[in-house]
Amino acid sequence: DGGITQSPKYLFRKEGQNVTLSCEQNLNHDAMYWYRQDPGQGLRLIYYSQIVNDFQKGDIAEGYSVSREKKESFPLTVTSAQKNPTAFYLCASSRDRSSGGYTFGSGTRLTVV
């Protein structure tokens, strides 16, 4: 079955450490996205990529970095520069210029300890 796989589901990080969240899709979608969700709030866009080897900052890119070396993969690194990294991170993909029917992964819950 096609879909998006995020790993790990739960992640704990010590302050000052970088951590990378994985996102893989086998839907042959061109575009991929990373969102952050805080409790009781909506989703905020961190980074997005419309094509391999290209990506753009979203609304809250500070303290995050991404790469898009393969169409199927869009990993997100939460760096030590991110002051409040504890959140639920969601990866999504869509056909290029999609109407909005994004397919989301099941998310990674990151906790800083």
Add this chain to the structure above:
Amino acid sequence: GESVGLHLPTLSVQEGDNSIINCAYSNSASDYFIWYKQESGKGPQFIIDIRSNMDKRQGQRVTVLLNKTVKHLSLQIAATQPGDSAVYFCAENMLTGTASKLTFGTGTRLQVTL
């Protein structure tokens, strides 16, 4: 700035009744409006979308209404079931060039009572 908001943070509905979830938007240039359902600990799931040049669209047990005059979007769920309990998000999508970019509202929690 542009925003997508919701009128009610929590909605309680009795099983079998119809549910109506409302959303206000501010960006008149949006091309599509979308409803997502999110269950606890999971990613959002696409429910239905509507193009900006339409007023109504129906799916299985769901109907989305778009009123561009007052910038209002609603999701109607017929014969609400316990499995419908979740947080519902509206989102707007403005297509530019080769890109699409969703802006999400804060969500409405639907509680289905027996």
